[in-house]
Amino acid sequence: MSVLTEFDTKSRPARAGIIMVVLTVFSALNTLYGWFQSTDVKGWWPLILLLWFVVTWVYAVAYALLVSHHRLIQPAFLIQYHCALGAVLFLNTYLYYAIDVNWGAVNSGLAQLTTIQKIVTSHKTLYVIHLLFLGVAVIWSLVERRISGSAHS
Secondary structure: OOOOOOOOOOOHHHHHHHHHHHHHHHHHHHHHHHHHHOHHHHHHHHHHHHHHHHHHHHHHHHHHHHOOOOOOOOHHHHHHHHHHHHHHHHHHHHHHHHOOOOHHHHHHOOOOOOHHHHHHHOOOHHHHHHHHHHHHHHHHHHHHHHHHHHHOO
């Protein structure tokens, strides 16, 4: 038997642990990509990685607490769902470096950021992405709870 088939789906720490492992890998990839793409990140990478880790930890604990009543969550779902979150976060990092912004023109008022540029360059995007994924998980969990509750009635 694999470790995943023996997974205690009632364990909040185990859920948070799976989430932490998956998102820590993506956090490291984001930081590494930034390190190769930016001269600014080279000196700041330990702090950037620490920020990613703190946000990941808060998200993992919130997810484990908010969705803990749903006992049917399988480890494969946790891994896939959070790989999707990691991929969206990596896409944001990629776009941050891929989209060319003339900051001199923007700061002097000669040009304005497009909507995509505003989203990608915003410092709030990291948190909004996590909140969206957390919100979807909570809504999905509540719907599943209601469905399983009505099936037992």
